[in-house]
Amino acid sequence: MPSPFAATALIGESFAGDGANAAHTNIVIGRKGGPVETAWATSLATPSAGHVPFMTVVRPSVPVRPLTLFVNKAVAGSDLHERATWGSAQAGLAQGVLDAVAQGLLPAGEADDLLIIAAVWVNPAVHDLDACFRNQRAAAYGAVRAAVTGTPSVSDALAAAQEGPANPFYTPSAEVLAASAPEAVTR
Numbered sequence: 001m002p003s004p005f006a007a008t009a010l011i012g013e014s015f016a017g018d019g020a021n022a023a024h025t026n027i028v029i030g031r032k033g034g035p036v037e038t039a040w041a042t043s044l045a046t047p048s049a050g051h052v053p054f055m056t057v058v059r060p061s062v063p064v065r066p067l068t069l070f071v072n073k074a075v076a077g078s079d080l081h082e083r084a085t086w087g088s089a090q091a092g093l094a095q096g097v098l099d100a101v102a103q104g105l106l107p108a109g110e111a112d113d114l115l116i117i118a119a120v121w122v123n124p125a126v127h128d129l130d131a132c133f134r135n136q137r138a139a140a141y142g143a144v145r146a147a148v149t150g151t152p153s154v155s156d157a158l159a160a161a162q163e164g165p166a167n168p169f170y171t172p173s174a175e176v177l178a179a180s181a182p183e184a185v186t187r
Contacts (some may be wrong), residue, residue, distance in 0.1 A: 023139035024121035096140025100148075
């Protein structure tokens with residue numbers, strides 16, 4: 001690991017699970033005193049309608065270390081969606097970050113000098129708080145691992161593009177993919 005750890009911003013992403021209880025998490029890791037601290041504090045101080053960033057806690061009055069800001073990507077609507085966002089997804093994020101510290105992905109000795117911003121997707125159709133927790137824990141850990149290891153690589157992304165983009169919400173057909181290729185569009 002470079003010294004000091006996360007001298008510049010580290011960025012990672014991970015998706016875990018499927019259906020309405022899946023988790024999608026984007027992570028930015030940086031040091032206090034740097035641009036991530038500015039973004040962290042600005043986000044915390046400037047909530048917008050339906051999006052109120054909050055400090056992730058492992059238990060009430062016990063913030064996760066490194067301090068982790070939970071930024072919800074979906075406006076919490078129903079009672080169950082609110083419980084999933086502020087309850088099971090937050091708990092999963094907390095545990096996933098602490099798993100990364102416990103396993104040495106994030107150096108425990110530098111945890112007080114680091115900050116994490118986590119943009120977290122909780123589907124409004126979520127229906128299983130335990131599955132939401134499990135998937136968020138896996139997505140949080142996976143996003144930290146991706147940030148720390150710098151994965152996927154550019155060659156990994158290019159190889160995936162050869163197969164065509166796909167996500168849980170849309171996968172273009174081979175015909176659409178071919179018709180939208182740069183060489184097809186410029187004809």
